[in-house]
Amino acid sequence: MHDQPNPERILQTGMAFWASKTLLSAIEMGVFTELARGAEPFDSLRGRLGLHPRSARDFLDALVALGFLQRTGDRYANTPETDLFLDRKKPSYLGGFLEMANHRLYPFWGHLTEALRTGAPQNEAKGGGPGLFEMLYAEPARLKEFLAAMTGVSHVANMRIARAFPWKDYRTFADVGTAQGDLAAQIALANPHLRGVGFDLTEVGPIFEEYIAGVGVADRLTFVAGDFFTQDLPKSDVILMGHILHDWDLPTKKMLVRKAFDAVPAGGAFVVYEAIIDDDRSKNAFGLMMSLNMLIETPAGFDYTGADCQAWMKEAGFSTTRVEPLVGPDSMVVGIK
Amino acid sequence: MHDQPNPERILQTGMAFWASKTLLSAIEMGVFTELARGAEPFDSLRGRLGLHPRSARDFLDALVALGFLQRTGDRYANTPETDLFLDRKKPSYLGGFLEMANHRLYPFWGHLTEALRTGAPQNEAKGGGPGLFEMLYAEPARLKEFLAAMTGVSHVANMRIARAFPWKDYRTFADVGTAQGDLAAQIALANPHLRGVGFDLTEVGPIFEEYIAGVGVADRLTFVAGDFFTQDLPKSDVILMGHILHDWDLPTKKMLVRKAFDAVPAGGAFVVYEAIIDDDRSKNAFGLMMSLNMLIETPAGFDYTGADCQAWMKEAGFSTTRVEPLVGPDSMVVGIK
Numbered sequence: 158m159h160d161q162p163n164p165e166r167i168l169q170t171g172m173a174f175w176a177s178k179t180l181l182s183a184i185e186m187g188v189f190t191e192l193a194r195g196a197e198p199f200d201s202l203r204g205r206l207g208l209h210p211r212s213a214r215d216f217l218d219a220l221v222a223l224g225f226l227q228r229t230g231d232r233y234a235n236t237p238e239t240d241l242f243l244d245r246k247k248p249s250y251l252g253g254f255l256e257m258a259n260h261r262l263y264p265f266w267g268h269l270t271e272a273l274r275t276g277a278p279q280n281e282a283k284g285g286g287p288g289l290f291e292m293l294y295a296e297p298a299r300l301k302e303f304l305a306a307m308t309g310v311s312h313v314a315n316m317r318i319a320r321a322f323p324w325k326d327y328r329t330f331a332d333v334g335t336a337q338g339d340l341a342a343q344i345a346l347a348n349p350h351l352r353g354v355g356f357d358l359t360e361v362g363p364i365f366e367e368y369i370a371g372v373g374v375a376d377r378l379t380f381v382a383g384d385f386f387t388q389d390l391p392k393s394d395v396i397l398m399g400h401i402l403h404d405w406d407l408p409t410k411k412m413l414v415r416k417a418f419d420a421v422p423a424g425g426a427f428v429v430y431e432a433i434i435d436d437d438r439s440k441n442a443f444g445l446m447m448s449l450n451m452l453i454e455t456p457a458g459f460d461y462t463g464a465d466c467q468a469w470m471k472e473a474g475f476s477t478t479r480v481e482p483l484v485g486p487d488s489m490v491v492g493i494k
Numbered sequence: 495m496h497d498q499p500n501p502e503r504i505l506q507t508g509m510a511f512w513a514s515k516t517l518l519s520a521i522e523m524g525v526f527t528e529l530a531r532g533a534e535p536f537d538s539l540r541g542r543l544g545l546h547p548r549s550a551r552d553f554l555d556a557l558v559a560l561g562f563l564q565r566t567g568d569r570y571a572n573t574p575e576t577d578l579f580l581d582r583k584k585p586s587y588l589g590g591f592l593e594m595a596n597h598r599l600y601p602f603w604g605h606l607t608e609a610l611r612t613g614a615p616q617n618e619a620k621g622g623g624p625g626l627f628e629m630l631y632a633e634p635a636r637l638k639e640f641l642a643a644m645t646g647v648s649h650v651a652n653m654r655i656a657r658a659f660p661w662k663d664y665r666t667f668a669d670v671g672t673a674q675g676d677l678a679a680q681i682a683l684a685n686p687h688l689r690g691v692g693f694d695l696t697e698v699g700p701i702f703e704e705y706i707a708g709v710g711v712a713d714r715l716t717f718v719a720g721d722f723f724t725q726d727l728p729k730s731d732v733i734l735m736g737h738i739l740h741d742w743d744l745p746t747k748k749m750l751v752r753k754a755f756d757a758v759p760a761g762g763a764f765v766v767y768e769a770i771i772d773d774d775r776s777k778n779a780f781g782l783m784m785s786l787n788m789l790i791e792t793p794a795g796f797d798y799t800g801a802d803c804q805a806w807m808k809e810a811g812f813s814t815t816r817v818e819p820l821v822g823p824d825s826m827v828v829g830i831k
Contacts, residue, residue, distance in 0.1 A: 162575040164588050164650060165822055170517050170560065171592040173510035174600055175783040180507050182607045209613035214775075215785040215796065216610055222779035223507065238499040251501050255508040263511055264604050270519045273553055276546035313501060438551075442559035446512040448552040459552065485502055 174263075179219050181259035184252045188220070189235055189243035196234035248371070253309035257302060265453050272452050279453045289454050290404075294360050301364055304336040308368075311399055314430060314487040315340040318397075319347035321481065322428060322491070327394035331356055331420070333385060333413075334401040337368040338378065345374040352377045354391045358384060385413060390420040397428045402466070403447065406457035411469050414492075418473040421494050427475065429466055430489035436464045443486035466490040511600075516556050518596035521589045525557070526572055526580035533571035585708070590646035594639060602790050609789050616790045626791050627741075631697050641673040641701055648736055651767060651824040652677040655734075656684035658818065659765060659828070664731035668693055668757070670722060670750075671738040674705040675715065682711040689714045691728045695721060722750060727757040734765045739803070740784065743794035748806050751829075755810040758831050764812065767826035771799045780823035803827040 183189065186206050191197070197205075203213040217233055220226040225243075227234045235244070242251040261280065268279040277283070281292045293303045318340065328351065332341040335355030345353055355365050359382040369375050381391050386409075390396055396417040402410045417427040432444035444460050451458035463480035467490060470478045475492030482488045520526065523543050528534070534542075540550040554570055557563040562580075564571045572581070579588040598617065605616040614620070618629045630640045655677065665688065669678040672692030682690055692702050696719040706712050718728050723746075727733055733754040739747045754764040769781035781797050788795035800817035804827060807815045812829030819825045 162578045164575065164579045166561065167517070167575060167579055167588070168592070168647075168822070170510075170513050170562075171521075171595060172514065172780070173507075174514040174595075174603060175787070176507050176779065177509065177511040177514070178603045178606045179783060179786065180504070182610060184508075185607050186610070208610055211613035211794075212610060212786055212789040212796070215782050215789070218771075218775040219779055219782035219786060221776045222782050224503065225507075228776060238501065238504060241499045242501045242504055251504070255505070258508060258511075264601070266511060266515045267601050267604070269515045270522050273519060273523070273545055273549060276548035310505075434555075438555040439558045439565060442513065442556055443509070445552050445556035445559050446516060449516065449549055449556060450512070452549040452552070457548075459549070485505070 176223055178259075178263070179216070179223065180225060181255055181263065183216075183220055183225065184243055184255050185259055187245065188217075188226075189239045189252075190245045192226070192233060192235045193240055193244035193246065196229070196232040198231045199233065202233055251309040251312060253302070253305035254307070255309065257306040262450065262453070266450075269449065269453070272449075276452070278456060282456075288456065294358060297360070300360060304361065304364055307336040307400060308339040311487075312339055312343075313485070314483045315343040315399070316347075317483045318428065318430065318489060319343040321483070322395075322426075322489075324348040324351060327351070327426070329353065329393040330395040330397060331381075331391040331393040332397045332399070333357075333390055333417070334398060335365060335380075336361065338365045338380075339368070339372075340397060340399050341378050342369055342372040342374050345377050346372065349377075352379075354379050354381050354393060356381045356383055356385070356391055358382065385416065390416050392420050392422075393425075394421065395426045395428060396420050397430070399429075400431045402429055403431055403451055403460045404455055404458045406459075410461075411472070414469045414473045418470075418475060418492075418494060423494055425494045427470065427492040427494070428489050429492075430483060430487060432460060432486040433466065433480065433488040433490060434460055434462045436462045438462060441486050447486075463488060463490055467492070513560055515596075515600070516553070516560065517562060518592055518600065520553075520557055520562065521580055521592050522596055524582065525554075525563070526576045526589075527582045529563070529570060529572045530577055530581035530583065533566070533569040535568045536570065539570055586649075588646040588649060590639070590642035591644070592646065594643040599787065599790070603787075606786065606790070609786075613789070615793060619793075625793065631695060634697070637697060638701055641698065644673040644737060645676040645705075648824075649676055649680075650822070651820045652680040652736070653684075654820045655765065655767065655826060656680040658820065659732075659763075659826075661685040661688060664688070664763070666690065666730040667732040667734060668718075668728040668730040669734045669736070670694075670727055670754070671735060672702060672717075673698065675702045675717075676705070676709075677734060677736050678715050679706055679709040679711050682714050683709065686714075689716075691716050691718050691730060693718045693720055693722070693728055695719065722753065727753050729757050729759075730762075731758065732763045732765060733757050734767070736766075737768045739766055740768055740788055740797045741792055741795045743796075747798075748809070751806045751810045755807075755812060755829075755831060760831055762831045764807065764829040764831070765826050766803055766829075767820060767824060769797060769823040770803065770817065770825040770827060771797055773799045773801045775799060778823050784823075800825060800827055804829070 265279045331354040338355040432447045434444040435441045448460035467478040470492035478492045602616045668691040675692040769784045771781040785797035804815040807829035815829045
């Protein structure tokens with residue numbers, strides 16, 4: 158029986174959107190933020206969350222069975238993980254990306270087949286609407302949500318980069334496309350000798366400054382407003398780009414790698430990181446699906462392997478390059494000038 | 495580090511709809527049916543599937559990384575599992591439920607939060623449309639797809655029931671809500687001494703008879719048209735109901751259990767099976783989410799524990815009852831009169 162083909166994984170993966178939506182709706186309804194105040198019996202929790210009686214128990218018990226809540230007698234409580242990462246009131250909250258996934262990506266991915274057939278985005282830009290970035294930057298609340306989402310998807314890797322990279326060899330850095338600035342903040346926190354710049358479009362400035370002040374590293378980090386399509390990057394010992402290159406087509410990717418090369422001194426470094434695909438393109442499923450997400454979200458963006466990125470770096474003039482795994486699906490590619 | 499809370503499972507589950515949709519789109523586009531003819535190089539496969547060049551490789555390589563395709567050099571091939579279960583031309587095809595999940599359940603589950611707040615279905619019935627079953631039975635093509643979907647979700651458990659139940663003690667059975675009749679067919683195949691009835695609404699008749707003839711057991715199986723709301727169930731030694739009770743509210747569930755009791759002789763058996771929830775309601779996540787699916791799909795249906803079902807059986811007069819796990823999330827509950 159054990160050697161027989163078994164359909165279990167096919168059915169599990171095909172229906173995995175049930176578990177996604179159960180968790181995403183729980184985040185949307187504030188289940189974990191509510192329970193961060195303490196364990197709560199069913200009736201009061203149901204009332205507070207505004208759950209209709211019909212399926213409230215199934216919903217909460219599904220979260221128990223999925224491992225995101227604990228239940229003792231009639232009382233529900235967060236797990237250590239959901240209490241730390243899904244309580245909106247904690248600085249460790251990582252739900253931003255999942256909030257965006259819930260109300261934007263989930264419905265847009267419903268049109269994946271059309272995207273695969275046409276090569277065209279399936280988000281707000283569909284049918285001639287504005288592009289993703291135009292749409293985001295046009296409205297402050299939406300921009301802030303998107304930037305918080307980017308922090309959510311990158312925070313754990315940001316902390317890793319702040320420790321894994323040989324920062325003692327450098328004095329300054331610039332994080333290009335910095336968003337809220339969590340990568341810059343984590344690097345500054347872990348390396349008191351460094352001064353850094355967060356580089357992004359003007360609209361991002363106040364959101365960056367609020368976030369950086371909250372982390373308590375505003376004295377060593379500066380926001381520089383700019384557009385990497387029309388301007389040079391700020392000169393610094395290290396240039397970083399996290400979840401930036403995958404948004405764009407190949408000529409734009411290479412242009413950005415060249416601008417990074419121009420911005421660092423001899424011996425300086427360029428650090429690219431995101432869900433870098435393994436060179437064989439057969440293991441990092443999340444990275445490959447992130448590339449499909451770029452199909453859904455952008456006109457020509459795509460993710461790429463470590464070998465791809467190292468080739469672009471070499472072409473721009475970097476003398477040595479390497480790929481280092483970070484955490485989960487993320488790796489960083491480092492080029493030394 | 496290992497004892498620190500880690501957000502990996504939260505992010506994986508929250509984004510699991512990417513993997514679902516990648517697989518579901520592959521089934522929709524016939525990737526596995528195409529490759530069942532043999533391994534194929536990228537260019538010809540891309541052309542045959544009608545994939546736009548932009549993301550074709552990412553899509554196919556994501557299927558490799560998820561374990562649903564294999565790639566050797568430039569040639570893609572099915573895995574043993576996808577070849578057996580996802581080739582539409584094989585009788586072992588299980589993709590019916592996933593096809594329905596792709597074009598109905600995925601978008602409907604996008605409204606889970608609203609369903610949880612209102613207790614109201616989110617399918618075609620939303621906003622006063624016809625109910626699920628009215629909608630299905632009104633159009634033969636849709637009905638056939640739905641009935642094939644039910645075969646897909648139950649086939650492996652059907653084969654198990656055909657072997658695990660002590661059929662040698664009985665001579666006749668009736669499968670109530672038989673759909674295509676796969677459960678009846680599997681029981682008849684594995685137990686040549688049995689004669690059986692498939693009981694369902696009139697519209698199902700031709701679909702049942704086509705399926706049963708295909709399996710080659712038409713000589714021992716008969717279709718009986720009927721409505722379990724208004725008619726008695728066919729008398730037989732064993733009555734079976736698979737994925738039936740969860741569609742309905744509690745009074746209807748109990749009415750159906752009582753009708754099963756009335757239909758079997760002393761010593762006869764009633765077999766209920768579906769994704770029966772564990773009595774502690776903390777382990778069978780799929781069963782609990784299936785109950786949320788009943789929220790999405792029906793006005794008052796819900797899934798239930800083995801203890802719940804045994805209590806209804808006892809109340810109807812069955813003298814002994816037991817719960818037996820079948821396969822994956824499915825169990826059967828057996829009552830003996």
